[in-house]
Amino acid sequence: xxxxxxxxxxxxxxxxxxxxxxxxxxxxxxxxxxxxxxxxxxxxxxxxxxxxxxxxxxxxxxxxxxxxxxxxxxxxxxxxxxxxxxxxxxxxxxxxxxxxxxxxxxxxxxxxxxxxxxxxxxxxxxxxxxxxxxxxxxxxxxxxxxxxxxxxxxxx
Amino acid sequence: xxxxxxxxxxxxxxxxxxxxxxxxxxxxxxxxxxxxxxxxxxxxxxxxxxxxxxxxxxxxxxxxxxxxxxxxxxxxxxxxxxxxxxxxxxxxxxxxxxxxxxxxxxxxxxxxxxxxxxxxxxxxxxxxxxxxxxxxxxxxxxxxxxxxxxxxxxxx
DNA sequence: CCGTGCGTCATCCTTTCGCATGATTTTGCC
DNA sequence: GGCAAAATCATGCGAAAGGATGACGCACGG
Numbered sequence: 001x002x003x004x005x006x007x008x009x010x011x012x013x014x015x016x017x018x019x020x021x022x023x024x025x026x027x028x029x030x031x032x033x034x035x036x037x038x039x040x041x042x043x044x045x046x047x048x049x050x051x052x053x054x055x056x057x058x059x060x061x062x063x064x065x066x067x068x069x070x071x072x073x074x075x076x077x078x079x080x081x082x083x084x085x086x087x088x089x090x091x092x093x094x095x096x097x098x099x100x101x102x103x104x105x106x107x108x109x110x111x112x113x114x115x116x117x118x119x120x121x122x123x124x125x126x127x128x129x130x131x132x133x134x135x136x137x138x139x140x141x142x143x144x145x146x147x148x149x150x151x152x153x154x155x156x
Numbered sequence: 157x158x159x160x161x162x163x164x165x166x167x168x169x170x171x172x173x174x175x176x177x178x179x180x181x182x183x184x185x186x187x188x189x190x191x192x193x194x195x196x197x198x199x200x201x202x203x204x205x206x207x208x209x210x211x212x213x214x215x216x217x218x219x220x221x222x223x224x225x226x227x228x229x230x231x232x233x234x235x236x237x238x239x240x241x242x243x244x245x246x247x248x249x250x251x252x253x254x255x256x257x258x259x260x261x262x263x264x265x266x267x268x269x270x271x272x273x274x275x276x277x278x279x280x281x282x283x284x285x286x287x288x289x290x291x292x293x294x295x296x297x298x299x300x301x302x303x304x305x306x307x308x309x310x311x312x
Numbered sequence: 313c314c315g316t317g318c319g320t321c322a323t324c325c326t327t328t329c330g331c332a333t334g335a336t337t338t339t340g341c342c
Numbered sequence: 343g344g345c346a347a348a349a350t351c352a353t354g355c356g357a358a359a360g361g362a363t364g365a366c367g368c369a370c371g372g
Contacts, residue, residue: 096347096348096349097348098348098349098350099348107303108299108300108303109295109299109301109302109303109304110300111328111329112328113328121349121350122350122351122352123351124350124351125349125350125351125352127329127330128350128351129349129350130329130330131329131330131331131332134330134331139265140330141265141329141330141358142298142299142329142330143262143263143264143265143266143298143299143302144264144265144266145265146265146302147263147264147265148265252317252318254319254320267358267359268358268359269358277319277320277321278320278321278322280320280321280322280323281319281320281321281322283359283360284319284320284321284322285319285320286359286360287362290360291361296360297328297360298359298360
Protein backbone atom coordinates (compact mmCIF):
# COMPACT_ATOMS: atom_id res chain seq x y z
CA UNK A 1 0.00 0.00 0.00
CA UNK A 2 2.84 2.35 0.77
CA UNK A 3 4.71 1.13 -2.23
CA UNK A 4 2.03 2.32 -4.53
CA UNK A 5 2.25 5.80 -3.11
CA UNK A 6 5.97 5.79 -3.65
CA UNK A 7 5.67 4.51 -7.18
CA UNK A 8 2.98 7.05 -7.78
CA UNK A 9 5.13 9.87 -6.56
CA UNK A 10 8.18 8.73 -8.47
CA UNK A 11 6.38 8.11 -11.72
CA UNK A 12 4.58 11.40 -11.25
CA UNK A 13 7.85 13.26 -10.78
CA UNK A 14 9.43 11.58 -13.75
CA UNK A 15 6.43 12.34 -15.86
CA UNK A 16 6.35 15.97 -14.89
CA UNK A 17 10.04 16.30 -15.61
CA UNK A 18 9.66 14.48 -18.86
CA UNK A 19 6.75 16.56 -19.98
CA UNK A 20 8.45 19.71 -18.92
CA UNK A 21 11.45 18.78 -20.97
CA UNK A 22 9.53 17.75 -24.04
CA UNK A 23 7.29 20.74 -24.12
CA UNK A 24 10.13 23.07 -24.99
CA UNK A 25 10.90 21.01 -27.99
CA UNK A 26 7.63 19.96 -29.47
CA UNK A 27 4.33 20.65 -27.93
CA UNK A 28 4.32 24.17 -26.77
CA UNK A 29 5.95 25.58 -29.82
CA UNK A 30 3.68 23.92 -32.28
CA UNK A 31 0.44 23.78 -30.38
CA UNK A 32 -1.11 25.63 -27.53
CA UNK A 33 -0.50 24.94 -23.91
CA UNK A 34 -3.93 23.37 -23.74
CA UNK A 35 -2.71 20.15 -25.25
CA UNK A 36 0.02 20.05 -22.71
CA UNK A 37 -2.48 20.56 -19.92
CA UNK A 38 -4.85 17.94 -21.18
CA UNK A 39 -1.99 15.50 -21.51
CA UNK A 40 -0.95 15.97 -17.94
CA UNK A 41 -4.52 15.87 -16.81
CA UNK A 42 -5.28 12.60 -18.52
CA UNK A 43 -2.05 11.06 -17.40
CA UNK A 44 -2.50 11.94 -13.79
CA UNK A 45 -6.17 11.20 -13.78
CA UNK A 46 -5.34 7.70 -14.92
CA UNK A 47 -2.61 7.43 -12.37
CA UNK A 48 -4.98 8.68 -9.72
CA UNK A 49 -7.56 6.12 -10.62
CA UNK A 50 -4.96 3.44 -10.48
CA UNK A 51 -3.73 4.65 -7.13
CA UNK A 52 -7.25 4.96 -5.81
CA UNK A 53 -8.26 1.44 -6.67
CA UNK A 54 -4.96 -0.02 -5.62
CA UNK A 55 -5.12 1.80 -2.36
CA UNK A 56 -8.64 1.19 -1.25
CA UNK A 57 -9.63 -2.06 -2.90
CA UNK A 58 -7.97 -4.78 -0.82
CA UNK A 59 -9.82 -4.57 2.40
CA UNK A 60 -11.69 -7.68 3.22
CA UNK A 61 -9.48 -10.40 1.95
CA UNK A 62 -7.23 -10.64 4.95
CA UNK A 63 -10.02 -11.17 7.39
CA UNK A 64 -11.67 -14.03 5.61
CA UNK A 65 -9.31 -16.76 6.67
CA UNK A 66 -9.34 -15.96 10.32
CA UNK A 67 -13.02 -15.74 10.74
CA UNK A 68 -14.19 -19.22 10.06
CA UNK A 69 -12.96 -20.61 13.35
CA UNK A 70 -15.17 -18.86 15.83
CA UNK A 71 -18.56 -19.02 14.25
CA UNK A 72 -19.96 -22.31 15.44
CA UNK A 73 -23.66 -21.55 15.51
CA UNK A 74 -25.17 -20.43 12.23
CA UNK A 75 -28.80 -20.35 13.14
CA UNK A 76 -29.47 -17.63 15.70
CA UNK A 77 -31.33 -15.20 13.47
CA UNK A 78 -30.61 -12.56 16.01
CA UNK A 79 -33.07 -9.80 16.64
CA UNK A 80 -30.75 -6.85 16.53
CA UNK A 81 -27.11 -7.74 16.35
CA UNK A 82 -26.56 -4.83 14.07
CA UNK A 83 -23.23 -5.54 12.47
CA UNK A 84 -23.36 -9.20 11.72
CA UNK A 85 -20.17 -10.53 10.28
CA UNK A 86 -20.85 -10.73 6.61
CA UNK A 87 -17.94 -12.62 5.29
CA UNK A 88 -18.10 -15.52 7.68
CA UNK A 89 -21.73 -16.28 7.06
CA UNK A 90 -21.36 -15.37 3.45
CA UNK A 91 -18.66 -17.89 2.69
CA UNK A 92 -20.39 -20.52 4.73
CA UNK A 93 -23.36 -20.22 2.45
CA UNK A 94 -21.18 -19.86 -0.62
CA UNK A 95 -22.82 -16.64 -1.68
CA UNK A 96 -20.69 -13.98 -3.34
CA UNK A 97 -20.18 -10.44 -2.17
CA UNK A 98 -22.20 -9.02 -4.96
CA UNK A 99 -25.04 -11.40 -4.41
CA UNK A 100 -25.16 -10.52 -0.75
CA UNK A 101 -25.06 -6.85 -1.60
CA UNK A 102 -28.06 -7.29 -3.81
CA UNK A 103 -29.80 -9.48 -1.28
CA UNK A 104 -29.54 -6.68 1.22
CA UNK A 105 -31.28 -4.32 -1.14
CA UNK A 106 -33.91 -6.95 -1.78
CA UNK A 107 -34.48 -7.10 1.96
CA UNK A 108 -34.96 -3.35 1.95
CA UNK A 109 -37.91 -3.82 -0.34
CA UNK A 110 -36.40 -2.53 -3.54
CA UNK A 111 -37.49 -3.92 -6.89
CA UNK A 112 -34.97 -5.35 -9.29
CA UNK A 113 -35.15 -2.21 -11.36
CA UNK A 114 -34.48 0.02 -8.38
CA UNK A 115 -31.61 -2.15 -7.29
CA UNK A 116 -30.14 -1.90 -10.75
CA UNK A 117 -30.38 1.87 -10.65
CA UNK A 118 -28.87 1.95 -7.20
CA UNK A 119 -25.88 -0.16 -8.12
CA UNK A 120 -25.59 1.17 -11.67
CA UNK A 121 -26.09 -2.20 -13.32
CA UNK A 122 -28.83 -3.47 -15.56
CA UNK A 123 -31.98 -5.05 -14.24
CA UNK A 124 -31.00 -8.28 -15.94
CA UNK A 125 -27.82 -8.43 -13.94
CA UNK A 126 -29.76 -7.95 -10.76
CA UNK A 127 -32.00 -10.78 -11.79
CA UNK A 128 -29.05 -13.03 -12.41
CA UNK A 129 -27.54 -12.29 -9.03
CA UNK A 130 -30.89 -12.79 -7.40
CA UNK A 131 -31.38 -16.12 -9.06
CA UNK A 132 -28.02 -17.37 -7.97
CA UNK A 133 -28.48 -16.08 -4.46
CA UNK A 134 -31.92 -17.66 -4.20
CA UNK A 135 -30.51 -20.87 -5.48
CA UNK A 136 -27.77 -20.91 -2.87
CA UNK A 137 -30.23 -20.03 -0.16
CA UNK A 138 -32.70 -22.64 -1.24
CA UNK A 139 -35.32 -19.96 -1.70
CA UNK A 140 -37.77 -19.57 -4.52
CA UNK A 141 -39.11 -16.15 -3.69
CA UNK A 142 -37.42 -12.99 -2.61
CA UNK A 143 -39.32 -12.82 0.65
CA UNK A 144 -38.25 -16.38 1.34
CA UNK A 145 -34.66 -15.48 0.51
CA UNK A 146 -34.76 -12.59 2.92
CA UNK A 147 -36.11 -14.84 5.63
CA UNK A 148 -33.42 -17.43 5.00
CA UNK A 149 -30.82 -14.70 4.91
CA UNK A 150 -31.82 -13.55 8.34
CA UNK A 151 -31.78 -17.07 9.70
CA UNK A 152 -28.30 -17.60 8.37
CA UNK A 153 -27.03 -14.35 9.78
CA UNK A 154 -26.49 -12.81 6.39
CA UNK A 155 -28.93 -10.02 7.06
CA UNK A 156 -29.50 -7.99 10.22
CA UNK B 157 -20.93 4.35 -12.69
CA UNK B 158 -21.78 6.32 -15.76
CA UNK B 159 -22.67 9.38 -13.75
CA UNK B 160 -19.32 9.60 -12.06
CA UNK B 161 -17.53 9.38 -15.37
CA UNK B 162 -19.68 12.18 -16.68
CA UNK B 163 -19.07 14.33 -13.65
CA UNK B 164 -15.39 13.58 -13.89
CA UNK B 165 -15.26 14.57 -17.52
CA UNK B 166 -17.21 17.75 -16.97
CA UNK B 167 -15.26 18.86 -13.93
CA UNK B 168 -12.08 17.96 -15.73
CA UNK B 169 -12.98 20.06 -18.70
CA UNK B 170 -13.94 22.99 -16.55
CA UNK B 171 -10.74 22.71 -14.57
CA UNK B 172 -8.59 22.58 -17.65
CA UNK B 173 -10.33 25.60 -19.07
CA UNK B 174 -10.04 27.42 -15.81
CA UNK B 175 -6.39 26.65 -15.40
CA UNK B 176 -5.70 27.56 -18.95
CA UNK B 177 -7.30 30.89 -18.40
CA UNK B 178 -5.59 31.67 -15.14
CA UNK B 179 -2.13 30.78 -16.28
CA UNK B 180 -1.95 33.68 -18.67
CA UNK B 181 -2.57 36.05 -15.86
CA UNK B 182 -0.63 34.80 -12.93
CA UNK B 183 1.34 31.68 -12.90
CA UNK B 184 3.21 31.47 -16.12
CA UNK B 185 4.32 35.03 -16.13
CA UNK B 186 5.73 34.94 -12.67
CA UNK B 187 6.92 31.40 -12.36
CA UNK B 188 7.87 28.62 -14.68
CA UNK B 189 5.51 26.28 -16.39
CA UNK B 190 6.51 23.61 -13.91
CA UNK B 191 4.26 25.02 -11.26
CA UNK B 192 1.41 24.96 -13.65
CA UNK B 193 2.13 21.36 -14.54
CA UNK B 194 2.38 20.27 -10.95
CA UNK B 195 -0.86 22.03 -10.18
CA UNK B 196 -2.70 20.19 -12.87
CA UNK B 197 -1.03 16.97 -11.92
CA UNK B 198 -2.03 17.22 -8.28
CA UNK B 199 -5.52 18.31 -9.12
CA UNK B 200 -6.16 15.49 -11.51
CA UNK B 201 -4.41 12.96 -9.41
CA UNK B 202 -6.81 13.84 -6.63
CA UNK B 203 -9.73 13.74 -8.99
CA UNK B 204 -8.52 10.42 -10.29
CA UNK B 205 -8.29 8.99 -6.83
CA UNK B 206 -11.75 10.21 -6.12
CA UNK B 207 -13.03 8.69 -9.31
CA UNK B 208 -11.18 5.49 -8.62
CA UNK B 209 -12.60 5.03 -5.18
CA UNK B 210 -16.03 6.09 -6.26
CA UNK B 211 -15.94 3.80 -9.22
CA UNK B 212 -14.29 0.66 -8.07
CA UNK B 213 -14.10 0.76 -4.33
CA UNK B 214 -17.59 -0.01 -3.09
CA UNK B 215 -16.30 -3.23 -1.70
CA UNK B 216 -17.27 -4.19 1.75
CA UNK B 217 -15.23 -2.92 4.59
CA UNK B 218 -13.58 -4.91 7.29
CA UNK B 219 -16.14 -6.27 9.65
CA UNK B 220 -14.99 -7.53 12.98
CA UNK B 221 -16.65 -10.80 13.68
CA UNK B 222 -18.86 -10.80 16.70
CA UNK B 223 -17.94 -13.55 19.08
CA UNK B 224 -20.98 -13.37 21.34
CA UNK B 225 -23.08 -16.04 19.75
CA UNK B 226 -24.88 -18.27 22.21
CA UNK B 227 -26.93 -15.72 24.05
CA UNK B 228 -30.61 -16.56 23.57
CA UNK B 229 -31.85 -13.71 25.71
CA UNK B 230 -34.34 -11.69 23.73
CA UNK B 231 -36.60 -14.46 22.49
CA UNK B 232 -39.01 -15.31 25.34
CA UNK B 233 -40.11 -11.86 26.36
CA UNK B 234 -40.90 -10.97 22.82
CA UNK B 235 -43.84 -13.30 22.35
CA UNK B 236 -45.81 -11.96 25.28
CA UNK B 237 -45.43 -8.30 24.68
CA UNK B 238 -45.92 -8.97 21.04
CA UNK B 239 -49.56 -9.92 21.23
CA UNK B 240 -50.28 -6.88 23.31
CA UNK B 241 -48.19 -4.49 21.33
CA UNK B 242 -49.48 -6.01 18.16
CA UNK B 243 -52.85 -4.46 18.59
CA UNK B 244 -51.37 -1.14 19.53
CA UNK B 245 -49.14 -0.93 16.52
CA UNK B 246 -51.81 -2.52 14.40
CA UNK B 247 -54.44 0.03 15.20
CA UNK B 248 -51.98 2.81 14.88
CA UNK B 249 -51.39 1.80 11.30
CA UNK B 250 -55.04 1.03 10.72
CA UNK B 251 -54.38 -2.46 9.54
CA UNK B 252 -56.86 -5.21 10.38
CA UNK B 253 -56.13 -8.42 12.23
CA UNK B 254 -56.52 -10.52 9.16
CA UNK B 255 -54.29 -8.32 7.11
CA UNK B 256 -51.58 -8.48 9.73
CA UNK B 257 -51.97 -12.22 9.93
CA UNK B 258 -51.37 -12.49 6.23
CA UNK B 259 -48.55 -10.00 6.37
CA UNK B 260 -46.79 -12.23 8.85
CA UNK B 261 -47.00 -15.14 6.47
CA UNK B 262 -45.75 -12.92 3.69
CA UNK B 263 -42.78 -12.08 5.87
CA UNK B 264 -42.13 -15.79 6.29
CA UNK B 265 -41.63 -16.03 2.57
CA UNK B 266 -44.83 -17.78 1.61
CA UNK B 267 -46.46 -17.16 -1.73
CA UNK B 268 -50.04 -15.99 -2.00
CA UNK B 269 -51.09 -19.48 -2.94
CA UNK B 270 -49.35 -21.04 0.03
CA UNK B 271 -50.85 -18.46 2.34
CA UNK B 272 -54.26 -19.24 0.96
CA UNK B 273 -53.75 -22.93 1.57
CA UNK B 274 -52.46 -22.25 5.06
CA UNK B 275 -55.43 -20.14 6.05
CA UNK B 276 -57.97 -22.08 3.99
CA UNK B 277 -58.98 -19.14 1.87
CA UNK B 278 -58.62 -18.50 -1.82
CA UNK B 279 -55.57 -16.97 -3.36
CA UNK B 280 -57.67 -14.04 -4.50
CA UNK B 281 -58.60 -13.27 -0.93
CA UNK B 282 -54.98 -13.28 0.04
CA UNK B 283 -54.28 -10.88 -2.77
CA UNK B 284 -57.00 -8.57 -1.61
CA UNK B 285 -55.72 -8.53 1.94
CA UNK B 286 -52.22 -7.99 0.67
CA UNK B 287 -53.27 -5.09 -1.48
CA UNK B 288 -55.07 -3.43 1.39
CA UNK B 289 -52.19 -4.03 3.75
CA UNK B 290 -49.66 -2.73 1.25
CA UNK B 291 -51.81 0.31 0.72
CA UNK B 292 -52.00 1.05 4.43
CA UNK B 293 -48.28 0.52 4.80
CA UNK B 294 -47.45 2.65 1.83
CA UNK B 295 -45.69 -0.27 0.22
CA UNK B 296 -45.84 -1.45 -3.34
CA UNK B 297 -44.03 -4.74 -2.98
CA UNK B 298 -44.28 -7.48 -0.42
CA UNK B 299 -40.65 -7.15 0.54
CA UNK B 300 -41.21 -3.45 1.05
CA UNK B 301 -44.28 -4.18 3.13
CA UNK B 302 -42.31 -6.55 5.31
CA UNK B 303 -39.65 -3.93 5.82
CA UNK B 304 -42.21 -1.29 6.73
CA UNK B 305 -43.95 -3.75 9.01
CA UNK B 306 -40.75 -4.30 10.94
CA UNK B 307 -40.11 -0.60 11.18
CA UNK B 308 -43.58 -0.03 12.55
CA UNK B 309 -43.30 -2.82 15.09
CA UNK B 310 -45.89 -4.96 13.41
CA UNK B 311 -43.46 -7.75 12.71
CA UNK B 312 -40.71 -9.18 14.89
C1' DC C 313 -83.58 -1.33 9.68
C1' DC C 314 -79.73 0.28 7.63
C1' DG C 315 -75.07 1.89 7.25
C1' DT C 316 -70.37 0.54 8.08
C1' DG C 317 -66.43 -2.28 8.59
C1' DC C 318 -64.57 -6.61 7.74
C1' DG C 319 -63.74 -10.84 5.43
C1' DT C 320 -64.47 -13.36 1.46
C1' DC C 321 -64.20 -14.20 -3.67
C1' DA C 322 -63.95 -13.07 -8.54
C1' DT C 323 -62.30 -11.05 -13.15
C1' DC C 324 -59.41 -8.34 -16.06
C1' DC C 325 -55.17 -6.44 -16.87
C1' DT C 326 -50.32 -4.90 -16.29
C1' DT C 327 -46.08 -5.34 -14.16
C1' DT C 328 -42.66 -7.79 -11.88
C1' DC C 329 -40.32 -12.16 -10.72
C1' DG C 330 -38.06 -16.23 -11.36
C1' DC C 331 -35.75 -19.54 -14.38
C1' DA C 332 -33.00 -21.25 -18.16
C1' DT C 333 -29.47 -20.26 -21.25
C1' DG C 334 -25.71 -18.24 -23.44
C1' DA C 335 -22.30 -14.72 -24.09
C1' DT C 336 -18.70 -11.41 -22.77
C1' DT C 337 -15.74 -9.08 -19.67
C1' DT C 338 -13.32 -8.47 -15.43
C1' DT C 339 -10.57 -10.19 -11.78
C1' DG C 340 -7.85 -13.02 -8.74
C1' DC C 341 -4.67 -16.54 -8.61
C1' DC C 342 -1.19 -20.06 -10.03
C1' DG D 343 -0.01 -16.21 -19.77
C1' DG D 344 -3.76 -18.79 -18.91
C1' DC D 345 -7.36 -20.64 -15.91
C1' DA D 346 -11.40 -20.27 -12.90
C1' DA D 347 -14.53 -17.58 -10.57
C1' DA D 348 -17.21 -13.72 -10.54
C1' DA D 349 -19.67 -10.00 -12.62
C1' DT D 350 -22.02 -8.18 -16.36
C1' DC D 351 -25.78 -8.19 -19.91
C1' DA D 352 -29.30 -10.14 -22.98
C1' DT D 353 -33.55 -12.83 -24.45
C1' DG D 354 -37.50 -15.45 -23.90
C1' DC D 355 -41.08 -17.45 -21.37
C1' DG D 356 -44.22 -18.88 -17.71
C1' DA D 357 -45.54 -17.85 -13.13
C1' DA D 358 -46.44 -14.80 -9.52
C1' DA D 359 -47.58 -10.46 -7.86
C1' DG D 360 -50.12 -6.25 -7.86
C1' DG D 361 -53.95 -2.77 -9.13
C1' DA D 362 -58.76 -1.76 -10.09
C1' DT D 363 -63.24 -2.88 -9.51
C1' DG D 364 -67.42 -5.16 -8.19
C1' DA D 365 -70.00 -8.26 -5.41
C1' DC D 366 -71.71 -11.06 -1.40
C1' DG D 367 -72.44 -12.23 3.48
C1' DC D 368 -71.99 -11.22 8.34
C1' DA D 369 -71.74 -8.78 12.59
C1' DC D 370 -72.31 -4.66 15.19
C1' DG D 371 -74.17 -0.39 16.60
C1' DG D 372 -77.10 3.70 16.07
